Each structure stands twice: as C-alpha cells, then as structure tokens.
Amino acid sequence: MSANLEKTYNHHDVERRWSSAHWESEGIFDAEHFRVFEGGKEPYTVLMPPPNVTGSLTLGHVLNHTLQDIFIRYQRMSGKEALWLPGTDHAGIATQTVVEKKLREKGVSRHDLGRKEFLEHVWKWRDEYGGLILKQLRKLGISCDWRRNLFTMDEGASKAVRHAFITLYRDGLIYRGKRIINWCPVSQTALSDEEVIMKPRKDKLVYVRYPLTKRPGEHITIATVRPETILADVAIAVNPEDPRYSDLIGEMAVVPIAGRHVPVIADDYVDVGFGTGALKITPAHDPNDFEVAGRHNLPVLCVVGRDGRMTDEFGYAGLDRFEAREKIIADLEGRGSLVKVEEYEHNVGYSERADVVVEPYLSEQWFVRMKPLAANALQVVNDNQIRFHPAHWISTYRHWMENIKDWCISRQLWWGHRIPAWYDQEGGIWVAESYEEACHLAGTDKLVQDEDVLDTWFSSWLWPLTTLGWTGEQAENDDIRAFYPTDTLVTAPDIIFFWVARMIMAGLYFRKDVPFRDVYFTSIIRDMTGRKLSKSLGNSPDPLKVMDVYGTDALRFTIVYIAPLGQDVLFGEEKCEFGRNFATKIWNAARFVFMQREKAFGGMDEFGCAYQCFNSEAMVLSDAERWILGRYHRMLDAYHKAFGQFRMNDITRIVYDFFRGDYCDWYLETLKIELAGESSETRKHQAVCLAVYLLEGVLKMLHPVMPFITEEIWHHVLRREDSESIARSAMPMPETGWHDRGSDSFELVQKTVSETRSIRAVFGVPHDMTASLIIRAPEKTVRRLFSDNGAVVEGLTKCNVSIAEDSQRPPHAASAVVDGNELFVPLEGLISFEKEIARLEREVNSVSGYVRRMERKLANKGFVDNAPDDVVENERRKLAEAKSNLGKLQANLKVLCN
C-alpha cells in the first residue's frame, strides 16, 4: 500500500476493500461472554429488530440500522464488549401471502397442496429469497455478530415459543374463548386489534322501518350502515331514558325480509342523539351488539361467512357482503321498508396487510390476558428502568397500557408456530410441549392438534431472550448472564405496541428483568413533500441505488445528519450530495496531510517512529495549534455528551462543523504557511504529527457513522495490517483546560483576516495583487500576537502587514475595527470613497444601535439589580468594547468625509 491515498476518492473501491465479508472472516465484530466474565469488559448489547424475510432494504432500514451500527461501533471503540444480535422474522401473514401468490400464478392453491406440502414450499422459498435483506444490510456496512443470526422459526426460537405458551396457559394468562374478533376475509384469519387500521370511509346510512307486531300500522325506524346484517337482527334497542320510545319497550317488532319477531329492549349503550335513537342488535356482527345481547340473553345469529360472503337462508347466500348490501337496500325499498338513505362518513377498520374492510367475526380464538402483564411493564417505564428517547413516547405507551385489551394470538394460517394444544374427543384441551406429552396428560392417544398458528409477534416478543439462546427449559446460559438485559433498542415508533411493549412484558414475565435499558425511536422517513414512503406511491428511492451512486458512507452520514431525535425526516436522494461532498472533503484533506507528511519525513518508517512518540503536550504550539487543540477537545466533549443524550444527528453536526469549519478552513491553511516557512525541521515534524493526530481523532469520531472511508484512511495513517480495524481502536477522550491556555487568542487573528478579505472583496482588489494591511493595535500583547502570526495573516490575506501602536492613517484606505484594533488597507486607485463611506456608515449605524440598546439595558435598574453579577459585568464589558469600536469607526468616517 502506498503511503498516500489515491488522487480521486472512489467509494466503490473502498467499500469493496473493507466489506462485511472481510471483517466476518477476521471475526472483528464477534462478541464473547468470556471477555465479560474473564476480561472484565463491560457488555453492551443492541437488539436488531428482525426484518421480515419477505422484505428488501428500505430507507427506514437504512436509518434504523445505521443508528444501531453507530451505537455499537461507538461503544465497541469505547472499550465495551459490544454485541449486536441479528436475525429475521418469519412474518406469518406476509410470507404466506407471498408464497400463495406465487403458487396461484401456477394455478395452485395451498389447499390443493395440503398443509405439509405447502409448508415445504414456504421453507424452500425462504431458503432461496429469505437471505436477501441480510445481504443488503451487510452492504450497509453494519457490524453485527453474524454468527448469532437467528430466524424466528429456528428450533430454539420455536421451543421458546412453545414454552412461553405453555407457561402462560398454566398460569391462567392464556385462554381460549368465543369472542367477536377482527376477521380478515382475504387472508381468512383473525387479527389482533393492532393489525386493524382505521380509515375514513363514505357509506350509506340506511333508515329502515320495522313494523310492530301488536300495533298494526305502527313501526319503529332504525339507522344502520350495514343493512345486510339486518338478516341477523335479534332485537331493537333504545335508550331507557328516551321518552320517544318508552312505551315501546317490551313490544315486538318484525325484521324486514327475515320476518323474524324480535323484542324492543332498553340499554344504556344506545345514544339518544344518533340516527333515530333506535338501534338494531346484531350480536354476531358487531362487538357492542354482542355485549348487549349478552346482557339481555339474546340469541346470536350469523349471516356473513369467513370469506366475507353471505350465508343466510333468505336468498342472499353466496353474495359478497358489499353486493348483498346494495341488493338489500333495493329490496327494502321494493317492500316499502326503506325510509331514507343518507351519505355518511365514518371510520372503518381495514386489515393492515390485505387492505380490506375487517369483518367483526364471532369465533373461538386464543387470547393472552394482558392486564396482569401490563401492570409491571408500565411500572418499569414509569420508574425509568427503561428510558424512551424521545421521552414523550411514554405518554403514548402509558395510555395503551392503561387501556389494554386481551391479545388475540391465534391465526388461521399455516405458516407460523403451531399452537401446542390438543383436543380430546370430549373437547377437553391439553396444552403440552408435544403430542406425546399431551397424550400422557390426557391419558389417551386420540388427540387432535389445534389447526391454528400463533401471531408472529408471539415469537417476536421473546426476541431479547431467544437471540441469547433462551428456550424456556434452557433458561440460563453464559450469553444470557453476560448480555441480558440488553442495552439499546432502536426501532420505529409504529411498533411500540406490537413489539416494544410486549417485549417488556415478556422480559419481565419470563426473566424477571427488563429486556433493555434504552429505547430509541427513529424518525419516520417521508419524501420531500412530506408523504410517507410507499411502494404504491413510487416515492421510495432504492437505497442500494443511492449507495451505488453516492456511496454508502454518504448515505449513512446524510440520513443521520437530517434525522433529529423525535422528528420526521423529509428525504430526497439528492440530499446525499451533502454526505458525498463531505466524504470527498475528508479524503482530500487527508491526502493533503499525507502529502505534507511525505515532504517532511520522506518515508513512512521515519514518520511512524516520530508519530508514535508524539505528544501534543510536549510540543511548542503556535497560536493556531493551541486554538485547534482547544476546539478539538471542546468538540470531543460535545460529541460524547451527545451520545449520552441520544442526540444522534448532533454527533454528525458536531464533527462536520469542526472538520470543515475549523480543521480544513483555518487550521490546515495555517499549516500550509507554517510548513512553507523557515521553521526548524523538528518544528515542522511536530506540526505534521499534530495534523495527523487530529485527523486520526476525527476519523475515529466519524467511524461509527462512516465506517468505510474512515477505515481506508486510517490504514494510511500508519503502516497497518489488513486484519487491523479502526473499529477496534480506542475512541479519543476530551481534555479540559485548553481555554485557560489561551486557545482563543487566535480568534482575533481570524477576525482580522476575515475583515481584511472582506475589504479586498468589496473593493475588488485583484487576487494576484499584494495589498498592504496596517494594524493599529494599542495593546502590546496584541501587537505581539500579530507579529507572531504575521506570516499567517500575510498568507491568508495576501497583504504585507505592518503593526504599530499608533500609526498614521493612510489617506486612501479602507478601514475596519476589530476588538478595538484598527485595520487600514490602502487602496490607491481602487478605492471608491462613496462606497467606503456607505460601508462605514452602515457599520456605524449598526454598532451605535447596539450601543444604544446596551446603554438602555444597563440604565435599567431592574436589570442591574436582578440579573446575576456576571451577566451584568459581561454586558458592561461588551458596551465598553462597542463604544470604543464605535469611536474609532466614527473617527475614520470623519476623515473620509472631510
């Protein structure tokens, strides 16, 4: 490897050289429990939210996994034994749907194949395509311990699921019951409440007349949006307080079309103000009606089947529920039962996956009793044993926990963990690890296993345990002892209920300890107009393409830079220019530093020797160097603090600002001048060492965000083996006290340079022309500062500098005042007096306005009496400085006006 970098930064080469495959073979990212137990290293663990096996990489993954990688790399470099647990989720409905769709293209349904053969197809599909997302994640450069990759259907995880189910069942927290659940007519399975999305929808509110049995000619009118369920009506309900209907309570009414005689009942549930104040009761097709029916001992009739088609005996059977609705409205009208139809917009539940209206469906399902689990899970968050970032998610979490309902965990699918329950011929339920065990318990071998599988999240909620090898019966091992509880969970806020809350419950229940300490909720990524990214909108850029065009580091840096804690992110791939430009800048700056190194030292060996002995404390520093070291340590301090506060976009901002604004724009520019000057060789050697030292520090700080480019450059800092990694190097720590060492005196030089450059630009002094700069500095220390930095000022302003305590003001000069020091740039032939007068007048106005405000402030007794002394003192000092500057500005203006 040559000592310096290639002239042009090529991210493809760099990413190829330091690929995930390279590090996997070196075992660089592997974490071991013995290093915790015997090596005394502190553990740090991140749980990867397992992506769906059906998935491919989205920008959401990019943000999410980059953040996790940043945490992991940072902690690894901070000396912890950092473990990142990867894996994939079997994603029940999603995967089954994908495979069924593929089969359907060949004209085969899963029922044609049968359960066993269908599952073979799913496994085959998973083996073939299931690794795609992990491959893509590797491209992102994330540093997991890939040896521990877990799939939620692996044997260990499956064992854990069975154990969890059995334990909860024995503890009375899982039960089987007949309830109204959310039914997806497309996937033909039950869903949990969380899998139902409420969406506004326009429907018809239909007013229907029900004749009263014993009062010929009289009737009661109800309003419904689901007229097709009239066929299953078992009562009419009114509010007991409603005077309009009080005399009708106890009467019988006739259900149109069905001809059924049903009672008029009174129930508080009915809202007097809605519709007609009378409500039809259809227990099988509405959860509220089901409850009302329970209170009044009413029968339950069902007219909609599992496929969303009618099953009634009134001539609608086989019709889709929405077709039946239209037909019934027409039929009601034909019979004269229809009063009127109103347009009505209301919220309707849709199936998350299939995006169809969910059918409330009465069926036998398995449920988890959530209230007892929620109590502890809420407690640990209230007690700060688990911290949310940003913290405001606690109120959302709390609200859900306090209003929690039982969790429907059975799914009428084939792909998933089969429910470990068997039924005997009398209908008795036997929950056991295996058929054999169930037979043993039941005392018979005539048992049939429950056909259903478990909700995917029933395995996900055990993820913190199963990834560490917990199977329930095998509840203890070295990994769990070393790494549980895990530390940081990074996840999108939309699965706070699905996953985060339930993991907390499971951790507390099965391990008696929280599953993690900190939860970082990532931003939701939107397009530039604020819309959510989605495949159907076509507004979702392909991250792999973005990585290819701009570079993986550029994408990682950009997305973290623009993603503040707790805020949505508007992303357009052109934003990655920002990260790409920064990467290029780093490359070029490093190349420059290495060039200077080569000039000063010749060979890498000579440099290596000097660099390894280098100590900035033992070096005689220039003002610029003292300043940059002060800035460096201040930045380091801010950087580590930002990590502590989970302010991830701050860390990119902090390093970016330092590197661009301070290191490149000022410090490297002064370094050029220093090295071109007359200093001794030793001094030049030290200057180069310092430049490399600071560069290496910045590389380490950037490494968690930009792993590839920092790795490449780091390998050029010294001779290093390919097996070595910056990822295993030590993160620099801040030293305080640089402020006291006068690190800010260089700022006066900077201000002087900027003012002088401004004058040159405003008056159009040609670039190749050397001008003069006269500095009138009343204080000796300041004159000393300028004379020490004379070459720097001359180099950066392209002016010959002269310094004096009280020099004559040249006649044709532009002027400026910096901290009480006057700058004169003689511009014979170039100066426009009008321009200069206008410029000075603007400045005088601005400063005198400031002075007036400050005088008013300090004349205010309330301020002087109430504000802290140091604040008042500071304001006095500022006023004095401004007044002194103002006086000098006015004097210079006066000279011009005469």
Next chain:
RNA sequence: GGGUGAUUAGCUCAGUUGGUUAGAGCGCUACCUUGACAUGGUAGAGGUCGGAGGUUCGACUCCUCUAUCACCCACCA
C-alpha cells in the same frame, strides 16, 4: 372526541436548564481554476423566530389562548 409533535432565511433544518447584534446546508449574487479539494475556496444578499396576550430586569427559549399542518389513540350504529 382524546393525545403527541411541529410552525425560525426562497427550500431543508440547528438554536441543550431564558442572558453575545438568531446560525448552518442547499439555492442565489460576485470574485477565484492558487501545488489537498470546483463534489472546492473567499466574500455577500436574505429571517424579528405562525398569531394574540401574559410571566420576567430580560423571551426564539417559560405560561395561556388561537391558527395551520402532521401523526397516534377512540365501539356511537
């Protein structure tokens, strides 16, 4: 109906316990291809911080009300 968050320059956003004349990137204007970098440099124009009130010596920052937008939760047919 309840809850949460946002509102600062043309655009996208910083502004961490209230105390410098409110900052950056992109875009824009002018100048510059100088031996790290035009994916760059230097200089410049451009906001009074959604609106109204209040607390305070002092408010972009705290409180109240209000407007707009976004998201989450909620069984009124």
